[in-house]
Amino acid sequence: MLNVRVVLLVMGLLLVVEGVFMLLSALVAAGYGEYDMPYFLQSALICIATGGVLWLANHKAPKSIGKREGYVIVTMVWLVFSFFGLLPFYLSKAIPSFTDAFFETMSGFTTTGSSILNDIEALPHGILFWRSIIQWLGGMGIIVLSLAILPVLGVGGMQLFMAEVPGPVPDKLHPRIADTAKRLWGIYVVYTAVETILLWGGGMTLFDAVCHSFTTMATGGYSTKQASVAFYDSAFIQYVIIVFMFVAGANFTLSYSAFMGRFKRIYKDEEFKYYLGFVLLVSALVAVVLYVSGDVDTVERAIRDSLFQVVSLITTTGYATADYLVWFPTLSIVMFMLMFVGGSAGSTGGGIKVMRIVILLKNAYFELKRLIHPNAVIPVRFNSKAVSSQVVTNVLAFIVIYMLIVGVSMIIMSVMGYNLDTSIGAVATCIGNIGPGLGEVGPAVNFAHVPDFGKWFLSFLMLIGRLEIFTVVLLFSPYFWKN
């Protein structure tokens, strides 16, 4: 049976953590002396009180976290965090509609970055900061953070870790899961700090630099400006953001290797090779087409715009410096396809993940070989090791379910009256945790016009995408609830 009490206990603990981050935003609001400060205090109080009660009521619960509990906890945490995380937006009337507030919060935590806000600059600093920090928390993962700071979760931590960290087989940096989580968060914090300094030095205000660093490292894409990064017409700032988006979309295990001085590990990593190669190749193509078609006038601009958009979409960040929908039509299609690729396994990016796509393509290619040599043993190799058939099957199932969900969701969107472009764009961007889509939800517009039902539905897609489908979908399968 499901150990409900331990689930509630963990929820309680984590709500207290969320409350603490609200207090941090309250400090920012207080610093700017704006009207939203009391609302942060109220929200924090609600979080900490609810969390405290759950915690105290269940602190004697048996601390056994099995597979079931792991999946339930991870999914629940993300839902609960979004429901409580919307309080500052909703209470302060920064976002008066409950549905909108939930959509904005879920889009934040899942690092999607799709917004319903029409005038971002009008919002107080506290709210903008909260918008960025929820992305930052969601980027590396709420569970990973809690594993790093709450020793209580030591038992069964592996179950939770596997359910949250993206990629088919999560890497460990240290024998103990808590230490792995600490290292991951350590790297994450260091990167965020470095980027903040660079952006600040590049001419952003400190506040904007912090917020943008939060959302870059999380591959989230919330900006403090309505025009997104296009607001900053500085090549330096844009290149800094390109680099950090790229790093955030790579496997953090590789960053750890780099920090430890083991560079060999990086250039031997197959996924990284494909990731880098793919980004460079597509950017080069886009740059050439952009320049030749006359969409931009200088070579540097063509390179910068193409790199920025390509990296932003493939890492599922979703910042915009240009509207790819007004580019040459082929490029819009290329951009759309990038939405499905996603970052690397073990990164903060969403999407299907480079590793899965490589395994899928290799397997498909070997299938041809297998037709000619029916008795040959042809393993799919990755990182010069044979991938077990279990992992291959898992990858195939993942992609099939992913595409199935995209297909069905498109129909649901079209029922609400959207055309093909908008339907597929909205669905692909939400399940891939990217941000901007196509058509009426493209980079130049937002999701404000989507009906309430559509917002709830898209929020759900974001959650499914962030937790890599199985974790959430499993809860809806009869196998999960059967004893």
Added chain:
Amino acid sequence: MRIIIAGAGEVGTHVAKMMCNANHDVILIDDNEERLRQIDAHFDLMTIVGSVSSIEDLKQANVSSCDLFIAVPPYEELSIMSAILAKKLGAKVTIARINNYEYLLPENKEFFKQLGVDELIYPEQLAAKEIRTSLKRVGIRQQIDFSDGKLILYGVKIRDNAPIVNKTLAEVAEMHDQKLYNTVAINREGYTIIPRGNETFRHNDLAYFITTPEGAKQVMEDSGKEQFDVKNVMILGGSRIGKKVAQRLEGYYNVKLIEIDRDKSTRLADTLESTLVINGDGRNLELLKDEGIKKMDAFVAVTANSEVNILACQLAKKMGVRKTVAEVENMDYIDLAENIGIGTLINKKLIAASYIYRYTVKARVSHVKCLTSSEAEVLEFVASEGSKITKGRLSELKLPKDVNVGGVIRSGQAIIVTGNTQIIPNDKVVVFAMPSGIRKIEKMFS
């Protein structure tokens, strides 16, 4: 402490779990991915798929920064090779499992040390030793000797006929003028209790006493156990343990060994001197009767099959054998076997694990033993100069709740402790500890 375990077999897996629960950083290497995945999902450790004798794989496990390297792959050669490589790559202490008695001889110790293997363990040998000890005294579930038997831990099943049953520890203490033993733990329905004065002995409790050889008689009387000397022993199964046990026993007892495999029987008959080797199926009651099972004082079942061992012991008990010993390798059966009244349970994994455990404790420890029927451990600490444990009488010190101090050996003399006992530096102190208490008590001694 960073511990690398090479080989995820039975012993390796068990040690890994134990070390994990004791909060060590554990890395487990094995070439079987399937097996590792299972362990990885349930325990907080890192697994690496690779060969235990590959330099590349050992480097990947970061062997240069490990404090303890435990080589327990299936083959002895691999085990020694792996330990040597690990040592040369920078592991601080290496332990290798072997199954050749020669290697253990004192004159070879230095040779292996030079090669890079600091310690050798031979689980079968340790198991045989334990079986031998258990036959010395009957009515005992488990017996552990400390400092050459100056202090002894007895695990005794308390039955309705015991004079102490339904009495509290305090009442039992009043029965005698002198305190000759300490009750350090009670295992009741699968749970281990660290008893205080108000705890009552109940029927079917497995009680652990610490006593001296002089006090042993009183322990036996109080728990209602009759003493008799074992003369005739029947061993079922010519496994490595079976052979070792026969070798150790044959000079002192009349030993019969039953082995089902003909070739193996021939070989055993060749090596064993006075043991009578019988080729046949030990599950066959007629055969057992023919071989005089009714006259046997002890029956030791050590086939490779835990189920057979448990059932054969049951059968032997029914035929009137008073002391039964069964090797039970399946951990889940231990509780069960304990409850159906098999005298002594032997588990290679636990024996090897407790032997290895000693190397992970920071304080000076001269002896560690895991109990078969309980998750608790008994440790013999050496009190260091200026350590916390020497700073007052035991009743004044704040001892952790999950720990019980049983006895002290001071310059060769055994003392059964009371609240008034003061521990002085260099005392050897026998402590009974639950896993949660080991770290705490360890700190008090260092």
